[in-house]
Amino acid sequence: MKMFGSVTIVILYVCLLTSLYRRCSQARHIALNPVEWNVYAYLKYELYGCEAVSPAQSTGQNVTQDIEDNQVFVTSLSPYIIDRAIHIRPEASLTIQAGVRVLFTNTEAKLVVYGRLRSDGLEGLRVVFSHNSLPLGDSAFRWDEVEVKKGSDVMLTNTDIWQAQRGLRGDADDMDLSSCGVYVSSSGIVLTSGKKNRTGQAFTGGIVYGCGQGIELSSGQQLSHFLFRSYEIVNNLNEGIITKTKNCGLEVENSQISDNRGSGISVSGYSPLEYMRMNKVDVTGNANYGALIYVNQVVDIRFCSFRTNKYYGVHVQGHTQALFAVFQNNSFEHNGRSAVYLRLSNVTFTGNTLTRNGDRYAVEVTDYRGTDKDSCVISGNILHDNYAGVYIRTSSNVTFSYNFITGTQSKHAVYVDAEWVLFTYNEIVNNSAAVFIKKFPQYSLSMNTFINPESEYEIDTNLPFSESYFINAAYNYWGSSNGSFVRSRVRDAFINIDLVLIFVSPFFVTSDLAELYTGQDPDEFTQDDFTIGGRLVQNVTLRRNTSFSVTRSIYVPEGISLMIEPGVELRFPGCPYLSDGYGNIPYYRGWSLCGNEHRGSYSCRMPKRISA
Incomplete structure (x- = not known):
């Protein structure tokens, strides 16, 4: 301590002369975190390393016996080397401390859990299971798996699994995973059964990267629940998530399923899900479907993004008439074919945005099993610059309202093949072809805006003439106050007498749908x-x-x-x-x-x- 007048300066010297370690430490970054200082913070830090020691020269513990009591793999003795199948017996437990590496030497080496396994990694000091080769991720070297037997108790935190045949396999009810990663394995996570309780602990914060199959799901005779939150399932060689048996329910939240060489999610028609829920999931750049889903009961997809998938953003097909589907506030962009294909009777599709999607209709809803008791609601969506707009072919009641469709490049903005349709408060503007009506309808087309100068007609149809049916298209805005022009924008019996009559008057002459046409009825002689x-x-x-x-x-x-x-x-x-x-x-x-x-x-x- 030195005194300079009224100022006191404290000089504190801390000198780390020598630190000897029994093992080599490998790191990309060293983090320093000063937590307290006086007036000014100053720190000088010097780090001296040495040449890397090869795995053959490093020290470690060979694990040659099964775990039959309570054991701990401690950080100071890492790595632990396993060259055969090691079993954790039913009454035994194994705890692995943060920073421990467990190395497997061959394809027969694995860890089989009958008892209790705790892997307690930290965010900056993770537990690693891998082959004993370097570098990590070399696919030429494989070990077998961590196998979780039924009735065991496994909890993995901040743990990474590399280069396995199957990274982790077992019943979801017997394991909890938090911030775990599986990398460059033939199969990432193989779950042979799900949680018995839908409110059970979800798998959270994980990564499945560069595996053959990302996550494989199967189930027993009773309904199983699979819950994933904050997962990254990316760059896998086949599907991101695939289901292979029935009686499964799948929920994915706050996750990314991207750049897989198969579909992001693939559910077989031979093993449909019971339900599927997705919330805030980014499904991007998959080389097949974004999500291919066969399901029996419920599909609920909200606040998700489906972008640049090769074929469909989402393809959903129902196996029972009881199926109900909700799509709300999602975005679909640059998918190769349709953004959404739904073969369902009961659909609610609201608040979605669809942009620049592929070579078919952006939205396709098709199912003949519906009745007038079923409901298809398509409302409040924005579609722009797609190849084509919305295709509806169903026997259900259809409500098509408050949608904005613009910039379709081919086919129609809306193609309707349905009997019960409420078509109201839509804006159909600047499309290459507007609305096509195919089936004898009970229609109400009112309070819409049709302005499509590139389209030959605003409303087109091939419905035959009938004394019993006509289409009422009154109370719409056609972009003009000229009655003859408005009449010319509809292809019906006044253009081809073999077609059904479509009445357009009265119509609005202002875009705010406030002022009606007061001239002669353009339909009249x-x-x-x-x-x-x-x-x-x-x-x-x-x-x-x-x-x-x-x-x-x-x-x-x-x-x-x-x-x-x-x-x-x-x-x-x-x-x-x-x-x-x-x-x-x-x-x-x-x-x-x-x-x-x-x-x-x-x-x-x-x-x-x-x-x-």
């Missing part, structure tokens, strides 16, 4: 000196020796008559049609039908439809 067309609302007579171009199909409803006097010539430049909806079209000799140099004749048989 109009006649001037040169053109006629539309749906008759009163009796009309076409006077003799006149000529008209039929610019829209003429529809004569029941109870209304269209009288055509002799000498009338009707021309069909765009090949529209003349229809009798069981109204009255008296026939007179002397009038003709003309269209593109074709002259036809008129037949009075009912129902009356003729074409140019």
